[in-house]
Amino acid sequence: MELLPKYSAWAEGVLAAGGAQQDDVLMYVMLWRIDAGDYAGALEIGRHALRHGWVMPLGNRNVQTVLAEEMADAAQSALLAAAGFDADLLLQTLDLTTDLDMPDQSRARLHKAIGAVLSESNPASALNHLNHALQLDPRCGVKKEKQQLERRLRNDSR
Incomplete structure (x- = not known):
């Protein structure tokens, strides 16, 4: 999970700004946070994504x-x-x-x-x-x- 720290400040900025536009990278960050054990952080992104109707970038799961x-x-x-x-x-x-x-x-x-x-x-x-x-x-x-x-x-x- 070496990539996660590189995206932390950026992810926090997107969430703080309340950005509504689909952001595939942020969706990957959500998964990486789960993998890294940052479950609260993943839920924060998930909550934001659901509020704005985002979708997962790849795969068949919503x-x-x-x-x-x-x-x-x-x-x-x-x-x-x-x-x-x-x-x-x-x-x-x-x-x-x-x-x-x-x-x-x-x-x-x-x-x-x-x-x-x-x-x-x-x-x-x-x-x-x-x-x-x-x-x-x-x-x-x-x-x-x-x-x-x-x-x-x-x-x-x-």
């Missing part, structure tokens, strides 16, 4: 799908590495993309990631997100986690 999938994947990778992930970043992503069109599987990935991140700190909310994921994509791979959380919540209520 901005909201890219944000949902990439943030979900980053969270899952962090959890696999036992590194933890800020649930608020995922909840911001969900809030930002809730009313926007994307494949159900992509939205399910985001709910699955939120459920995984919240499973220790807020099991009831985690279960809610896993249920949403399952409704959106029955093959999203949350059934085992869902059963474990249900069992845990039942045991906690005794």
Whole structure:
């Protein structure tokens, strides 16, 4: 991510100016920020891009799908590495993309990631997100986690 620092001041300038014209380079910076772990910075660009109706320069995914999938994947990778992930970043992503069109599987990935991140700190909310994921994509791979959380919540209520 050697390129990211070279574009930081420029990206901040575009965002501060509120530029509405499509900027492909800024869209790449959004992806680079996710890759570099600057999730809040990526969300800032994503919020700006969605506000102005920008599109991804290459590929077949729209901005909201890219944000949902990439943030979900980053969270899952962090959890696999036992590194933890800020649930608020995922909840911001969900809030930002809730009313926007994307494949159900992509939205399910985001709910699955939120459920995984919240499973220790807020099991009831985690279960809610896993249920949403399952409704959106029955093959999203949350059934085992869902059963474990249900069992845990039942045991906690005794």
